[in-house]
Amino acid sequence: MDGKKRAEFVKQIHEKVKSNIERMTQQYMNRANKGRKRVIFEPGDLVWLHLRKERFPDKRKSKLMPRGDGPFRVLKRINDNAYKLDLPGEYGVSATFNVSDLSPFYDTDIEVSRTTPFQEGEDDEIPEGVQQAKGIRDPLHPDLTIGSGPLTKGRLKRMQEAIQAQSNTVFANEIKSQSEADVCRIHQNISYYKLVKAVSRVESTEIDFKLIPFKSNKKGRFEWFKI
Secondary structure, three states, X not given: OOHHHHHHHHHHHHHHHHHHHHHHHHHHHHHHOXXXXXXXXXXXXXXXXXXXXXXXXXXXXXXXXXXXXXXXXXXXXEEOOEXXXXXXXXXXXXXEEEHHHEEEOOOOOOOOOOOOOOOOOOOOOOOOOOOOOOOOEXXXXXXXXXXXXXXXXXXXXXXXXXHHHHHHHHHHHXXXXXXXHHHHHXXXXXXXXXXXXXXXXXXXXXXXXXXXXXXXXXXXXXXXXXX
8 A cells, every 4th residue: 555545544544433433422421411501600700629639739749638729709701611710829820720620609608519529539429400321332332331420530431441442443444454564554643532521520510521632652552542
């Protein structure tokens, strides 16, 4: 296979696999967001801030340290997903945060929540009236069922495994007629996609899944997702 044909072949694989992944992630989004609503903050609103380890390492040195702080006032809504807070300079970080790190603050709050989203350990309790997503079964891989309940790391991992299995099937079907040498060359030009989620600290916020492109490992294995 010459270079031009190989490039076109790789492009076709990209399109088929990405289309396949996007279809599956849309199904997961629809199920995960069932019963949820989008949370929008306005300037002047008070919010709790989730202290991520990578952004606030000094405040997350120990499991006994709080996972959140606040309340802080919203200064500006940049868009539906990003907000600027009235954050004291002592924090030493940018005052702009993703909505996934914010939770509404109410004057009547005595504790952050019934099982606080800033507490280490179990998943947060799902508020009354919020429906849990039913198990999702992939028709092409019926043995892979995503399960139901809160979108934990375990469920996200099973989603990635299901998508990985289906993507590998698409890739295998596309290259089975190619020579071993061509397969190696094709593999070197393949872009990979990783499924990640952006979810607010409050269960009522919609969940967004994103596809992040990344390269294969140095060993040359066909790993569509690294979990």
